[in-house]
Amino acid sequence: MSKKYRIAWLPGDGIGVEVMEAARVVLDALDLDAEYIHGDIGWEYWCSEGDSFPPRTIELLKNVHAAMFGAITSKPARAAEAELAPELKGRGLVYRSPIVRMRQLFDLYVCLRPCKAYAGNPLNHRQAIDLVVFRENTEDLYAGVEFSPVPRELADVLGRLAGPFAPFAPLGPDEYAVSCKINTKSGSRRIARAAYEFARTHGRKKVTIVHKANVVRATDGLFLEEARKVAADYPDIQTDDANIDAIGMWLLKNPFNYDVLVAPNLYGDIVSDLCAQMVGGLGFGCSGNIGEKLAVFEPTHGSAPKHAGKQKANPIATILAAKMMLDWLGHADMARRIEAAVAEVVREGKVRTYDMGGAATTMEMGRAVADALAPVAAFGG
Ligand SMILES: NC(=O)c1ccc[n+]([C@@H]2O[C@H](COP(=O)([O-])OP(=O)(O)OC[C@H]3O[C@@H](n4cnc5c(N)ncnc54)[C@H](O)[C@@H]3O)[C@@H](O)[C@H]2O)c1
Secondary structure: OOEEEEEEEEEEOOOHEEEEEEEHHHOOOOOEHHHHHOOOOOHHHHHHHHHOOHHHHHHHHHHOOOOEEEOOOOOHHHHHHOOHHHHOOOOOOOOOOOOHHHHHHOOOOOEEEEEEOOOOOOOEOOOEEEEEEEEOOEEEEOOOOOOOOHHHHHHHHHHHOOOOHHHHHOOOOOOOOOOEEOEEEEEHHHHHHHHHHHHHHOOOOEEEEOOOOOOOOHHHHHHHHHHHHOOOOOOOOEEEEEEEEHHHHHHHHHHOOOOOEEEEHHHHHHHHHHHHHHHHHHHHOOOEEOOOEEEEEEEEOOOHHHOOOOOOOOOOOHHHHHHHHHHHHHOOHHHHHHHHHHHHHHHHHOOOOHHHHHOHHHHHHHHHHOOOOOOHHHOOO
C-alpha cells in the first residue's frame, strides 16, 4: 500500500551519511506514514559523472512531499577539475554546489534556521537563547553570476558605467575576479514577509533586518527598503535593523535583545552560523530550505571530512531538521515529541558526543533520542 508521504533521502558526503542514519532511527520510531527514497548527491557523482546533483535526483525531488539532506563536500574550481574521472577532464565541466543549485532550481527561497539553547548543554553561550534566522536563499552573492577570468566586454562595460572601477580597469582578465551580488525587490519582500509572518504566528516580538546598506548601497539599500515596507504591514511586531558587522558583536554581547533576524543570503549564512555557535555549535544548527511546493531540511554543517566514517559527529542538528520537516508537513505533535526528546537527552547529559565533551557515537546519540520519545498520549495525539 502506498504511503502518505514520499520523502527524498539525500545523505550526501562524509558525516552527512552518518548523521542521516542516526536521524532515521528517530523518524522510524515515530508513526509517520512515509517512505524514504534514496537520492544520489555529492562529490562522488561529480568525480564519476561530472555532476554532483544528477538529473535523476532532480526528477526525484519533483515527485516528493519533502526531502532530508545530509551534507556535501565542495571544493574550489581547480581542485574539482583535478578529481574528475579522466574521461571527463577538459570538457569544460564547472562544479557548482548541489545544495545551492537545489535552492535555486526549486525556488526554496526561505532558509529558516532556529537556534535554541537546550538547558544543560555545556556548549551554550548563555542559557535560554532562542533566536530564529530567516536567510534569503536564492539571490545575493550566491546568485552564481561570477567571472574568473573577467571577459573583456564586461570590463569595458564596467569601465564605462562605474567610476569606482577605474583602479581595476588596467588589470588583465585573470588578475582579478568578479562575483555579482544580485538582490531583487520581490526576493527581498518575500523573505521579509516570511520572517514577519513567522513572528506573528509564533508569538515573537521583534524582527531585526540585517544589512550593510551604509556601504553596499544598491543591493543592501534595496533589501532594507523593501523589508521596511513589509514591516509596515506588521505594526504588532517591533522592527529594528543592524549592520552585519555590528550584529556579530551585539549578538554575542546581548543575545536577548534579538528574536527573529532576516538577512540577505550571505549575511544570513554568517549570522546563522554565529547563532548556531551560541547554542552548541554546528552539531546543533538545523535548517529548512523552504519554497511554495517543496522543502528540504538539513543540518547547517558540512561533510566535515576529518570526522567522516568515525561515528563522531553529533546528529542532533539533523534530528532537529527532521523535527522541522514534521512541523512543515503539519505534524506538530510529532515535532514536539522529537524536540522534547532532544531536550531530555541534553538535560540528562548521560549521552554526549565528542563536541559536547562526551564519547558517545553518532548512532548512540540517535538511539538515545529515539528512546526518549514520549508516548503519543503525552502529547495529545
Ligand atoms: N550544506 C552543506 O552541505 C555544507 C555546508 C558547509 C560546508 N560544506 C562543505 O563541507 C566540507 C567541509 O567544510 P568545513 O570543514 O568548512 O565545515 P563543516 O561544517 O563540514 O565542519 C567544520 C567543523 O565543525 C565541526 N562539526 C561540523 N559538524 C559537526 C557535527 N555534526 N558534530 C560535531 N562537530 C561538527 C567539526 O569540527 C568540523 O571539522 C567542505 O567541502 C564544504 O564545502 C557543505
